Amino acid sequence: MNEKLLERLEAYEKTCFALGHAMGILSYDGNTSAPPKSAIVRGETMGELSRMSYELTTGPEAVKLLEDLEAAKDTLDPVTRRKAVLMRRIFDETDCIPVDEYVEYVKQREESEHVWKTAKQTNDFKLFEPYLQKMFDYARKFALYRAPDKDPYTTQLDSFEKGLTAEKCDKFFGDLKKRLVPIAAKAAEKSADIDVGPISVPFPVEKQKLLSDYLMDVIGLDKERCALGETEHPFTTDFSKYDVRITTHYYETMPAASMYSVIHEGGHALYELGIGDDIALGMLGSGVSMAIHESQSRFYENIVGRSEAFCELVLPKMKEIFSPLLDGVDVKTFWKMVTKVQPSLVRTEADEVTYCLHIMIRYELEKKMMSGELKAGDLPGEWNRLYKEYLGIDVPSDKEGVLQDVHWSEGLIGYFPSYAIGSAYGAQYLKEMGKEFDVWEAVRSGNIAKISAWLENKIWRHGKMIDPCELFESICGPLDANVFADYLEQKYI
Numbered sequence: 001m002n003e004k005l006l007e008r009l010e011a012y013e014k015t016c017f018a019l020g021h022a023m024g025i026l027s028y029d030g031n032t033s034a035p036p037k038s039a040i041v042r043g044e045t046m047g048e049l050s051r052m053s054y055e056l057t058t059g060p061e062a063v064k065l066l067e068d069l070e071a072a073k074d075t076l077d078p079v080t081r082r083k084a085v086l087m088r089r090i091f092d093e094t095d096c097i098p099v100d101e102y103v104e105y106v107k108q109r110e111e112s113e114h115v116w117k118t119a120k121q122t123n124d125f126k127l128f129e130p131y132l133q134k135m136f137d138y139a140r141k142f143a144l145y146r147a148p149d150k151d152p153y154t155t156q157l158d159s160f161e162k163g164l165t166a167e168k169c170d171k172f173f174g175d176l177k178k179r180l181v182p183i184a185a186k187a188a189e190k191s192a193d194i195d196v197g198p199i200s201v202p203f204p205v206e207k208q209k210l211l212s213d214y215l216m217d218v219i220g221l222d223k224e225r226c227a228l229g230e231t232e233h234p235f236t237t238d239f240s241k242y243d244v245r246i247t248t249h250y251y252e253t254m255p256a257a258s259m260y261s262v263i264h265e266g267g268h269a270l271y272e273l274g275i276g277d278d279i280a281l282g283m284l285g286s287g288v289s290m291a292i293h294e295s296q297s298r299f300y301e302n303i304v305g306r307s308e309a310f311c312e313l314v315l316p317k318m319k320e321i322f323s324p325l326l327d328g329v330d331v332k333t334f335w336k337m338v339t340k341v342q343p344s345l346v347r348t349e350a351d352e353v354t355y356c357l358h359i360m361i362r363y364e365l366e367k368k369m370m371s372g373e374l375k376a377g378d379l380p381g382e383w384n385r386l387y388k389e390y391l392g393i394d395v396p397s398d399k400e401g402v403l404q405d406v407h408w409s410e411g412l413i414g415y416f417p418s419y420a421i422g423s424a425y426g427a428q429y430l431k432e433m434g435k436e437f438d439v440w441e442a443v444r445s446g447n448i449a450k451i452s453a454w455l456e457n458k459i460w461r462h463g464k465m466i467d468p469c470e471l472f473e474s475i476c477g478p479l480d481a482n483v484f485a486d487y488l489e490q491k492y493i
């Protein structure tokens, strides 16, 4: 009997995969090479594909399959049992939303992202304001459909990180803030006289592309399965462990921006490329959560990529590529430049220390938007006020302020905390890894594969097999903001 059941499950997974694949390619194309007005038609197509996906996951066949799987639970292998659990979650999350509302939301989301791009380019918050409000309204409405008795923001957090609540976030950010604010102030003071002049002159984009290529090799990305594209706001899309796309944005006078984007997105890609072969093509075959994902990307970007050992490893090749631009820059100087701490306007360009302050601001704002305490029209003013309070800086324009991130325009509300939690996870991995081998020696000698093998074994190969909090705690124990603060203090003070 189970054989037939497994065949039905496999067929279901194949169709889900095909729809996800098609939508992913469209979205990747829209964010990279498609012309701006393609968004009008893409929205319609995405709406139709989403309808098909909705009908597939909530239709009578899926319901029957799910019921049969649940009835046969005790006779199923662990992988299939896990699939049934995830299917139930997806069904419950989707089925409570009326299909027409969902399809309308997907269309609006496409449009919102398109309008955000224009608004950002032209520094026109008013243009984006109604769309932004709509994205929050949808998030709140859908969260209440999903869990009528729960705080809608917690429901949103939980959808990105199973088990995460606003209460846990408050505790984490509260502990972190106490330590981070003084560390950031001291670190900024200490690095005030670091001159980043040598990496702020024009570095030809063609040569920066060579650097990207080299960095992909250094961190061990398999180019047969991973390709690099260009976009406004770098991201990673995975279709399977056989096709992962990373992106970057080249700024002529900021070579470090693209350098660290490639390493960051490369970290996301390594996770996807390292999913176990046994689960690669089914519904368990991708990263388990946003925070676990960000913990990989930020581990490679900051803990590995912004270590002195990594600078020692890559600087000779960089000197060769950009000759003569880096002549006379030694390892220590280069490392100081790429770890300079300075309060800044733009999150994606923030240093490792002040980065989480940017996240705290977004966390506070989206929590208040979800509760209705704030409206979209209040956001620019509140944004600017918090930047003054947390980072001590004035925001000169919405373009460099509230319009800077793509997330809210795409309905990704409750996503931002993942970046900070992921950063903190990374510091705890480092602590555990250090008990087994000399991490810096591995980096210095170019043996990044040793680090990757550790992460692959503990995290990547499991895909969605284990829930994120359980997975993390099985490796590192409970999340502890102080381990992250200790790491920053040791590195920067």
Ligand SMILES: [Zn+2]
Pocket (backbone or CB within 6 Å): 264, 268, 294, 297
């Ligand atoms: Zn990321």
